[in-house]
Amino acid sequence: MTLHRLRTTGAVALLAAAALLVSGCTGSGASSEGADAKAAADPAKVSGTITVLTHRTDWVQNGTMKKYADEFRKTYPKVTVKFEGITDYEGEVKIRMNTKNYGDVLMIPGAIKKNDYPKFFASLGTQAERGEKFQFTAFTTVGGKVYGQSPIGVAPGFLYNKKVWKDAGITDWPTTPAEFLTGLKAIKARTDAVPYYTNFKDMWPLTQWTTAMGSVGCAIQANNDLVDHDPWAKGSELRTIDTLLYDMVREKLVEKDPSTTNWEGSKPQLAKGRIGTMWLGSWAVSQFRDAAEKAGTDPDDIGFMPFPAQVDGRFCAVASPDYAQAVNVNSAHKEAARAWIDWFTEKSGYAADNLALSPLKGAPLPDVLKPYTEKNVKFIELDQARAALVDDIDNAAEIGLKKPDYRQDLVDLARGAKKGDLDGFLGDLSKRWTEAARTTGS
Incomplete structure (x- = not known):
């Protein structure tokens, strides 16, 4: 992933537009609400x-993306696929979605509320x-579609340089936050x-910490429970997660100046052993191993370990989707757009190329997660x-569990x-959340 901070040019206008979108103003994007993108x-x-x-x-x-498009055309010879790579993806796309001009296929921005999906995206079919x-x-179902x-x-986890950890005398995965800090x-x-490297400046890596939720207590209901419980109560998952991040920074176990971090630059730095650890996701392993090859270091030095918590002596990891592809509800070529999504999901080899979990049920785990298999890490969804409803409460509380702001404040x-x-x-977060929960959805 290569997301970056919102550019400052025209910041006032952009932020105002973003506020309209997130608060529910759909611009012209709702004109075809309820449309379907049917399979070819x-x-x-x-x-x-x-x-x-x-x-x-x-x-x-x-x-690389052009190679996928060339393969796609072998099955769909009359469809031409063009790509628009966007560095500040979240920042730019959520603004464009106040218009109809947000491509034919796009990755759904985290700022879009789930209940608003039918206003912006065409249905791909029923969940059944x-x-x-x-x-x-x-994760993308609304009203059964x-x-x-x-x-x-x-799967979430810590990207780490095995040699650095070994040189520090640590060969076993830490099983508690305290052990992790000791490491x-x-x-x-x-x-x-x-x-530890925060990637503070690029913002989006801080949102990755929310993906640890569920791993701490191996709790399938971790997200649903936020509706009825204080997310930052003593012993809660988010309190455990945020406290670990806070303690790493407070005890000066991170870079000297988080405001100067650089995401792309961090890859070769970890590969060369100048950085020990980052919290990201299994999607990142292939990128860091590529960086190691380019840097002339051993790709096998790039390791991946789960959040330092166990239940009944066993680590837990949450399997979750990366960005979901969707069809713009305003697209004039919904069938072609749907064809791309179907092919890219099933036939492109994109999951294997990224050493990622396949979205196809029953597919084998990627080799990058072999250490998880060997150590009997339990996967949950x-x-x-x-x-x-959790998203509605989050928006009403103005916290942003899927946004970087509150963790930037924490750092x-x-x-x-x-x-x-x-x-x-954390007490302020709790107060805002519980107040929003009392009034949202009632």
């Missing part, structure tokens, strides 16, 4: 030129139908590496029955750039 009956008859918006700017630039074949359909399909699944302190004391608090203490900070 005869590939030879599907035609049109479609634009695919993507966050994979690296693969647009190096020609798609759920028989594909994983993760519940599916509005997006992720081409890959991911980072050993890296700081015994190596020249930055123990969070129930999504109340996901839309600033921990490094002394913001006044206050952790209990007060």
Whole structure:
């Protein structure tokens, strides 16, 4: 992923437009609400030129996406696929969605509320139908219909340099946050590496911490439980997750100045052993191993470990979708757009190329997760029955579980750039959430 901060040019206008979108103003994007993108009956008859918006700017630039399009045309010879790689994907696309001009196929931005999917995206079919074949359909289902399909699944974890951790004297995965902090302190004391890298400046990596939810207590209902429980209560999953991030920064186990981090630059730095650890997802392993090859270091030094928590002596990891592809409800070529999504999900090899979980049910785990298999890590998928209500509460509370802002504030608090203490900070989040939960959906 290569998302970056919102550009400052025209910031006032852009942020105002974003506020309208997130608060429910759909611009002209709701004109075809309820439309379907039907599967192609005869590939030879599907035609049109479609634009695919993507966050994979690296693969647009190096020609990889064009190779996928060339393969696609062998099945759909009358369809031309064009790609638009967007660096600040979240920032730019959510603004464009106030118009009809947001491509024919796009990755669904995290800022779009789930209940609003029918306003912006065409249905891909019923969950009952798609759920028989594909994983993760519940994440994009509204009213029994599916509005997006992720081409890959991911598991959250720490990308780490095995050699750095070994040089620090650690060969076993930490099983508690306290053990993990001890490991980072050993890296700081015994190596020249930055123990943990926040990627603070690029913002989006901070949103990845929410993906740890469910791993702490191995709880399938972790997301649904946010409706009825204080997310930051003592012993809660989010409190455990956010406290670990806070403690790493407070104890100076991260880069000296988080405001100067660089996502692309962090890849070769970790590969070379100048960075020890980052919290990301299994999707990132292939990118970091590629960086190792380019840097002339051993790709096998790139490791992946779960969140430091166990239930009954066993680690847990949440399998979840990456960005889901969707058809613009305003597209003039919905059949061609749907054809692209179907082919890209089932036939392109994109999941294998990214060493990622396949969205196809029953597919084998990728080799990158072999260590998880060997150590009997349990995979779970969070129930999504109340996901839309959780999003509504989150928006009403103005916290942003899927946005970077509150964790940037948390990092600033921990490094002394913001006044206050952790209990007060998390207490404020709790108060805002519980107040919003009392009034939302009632």
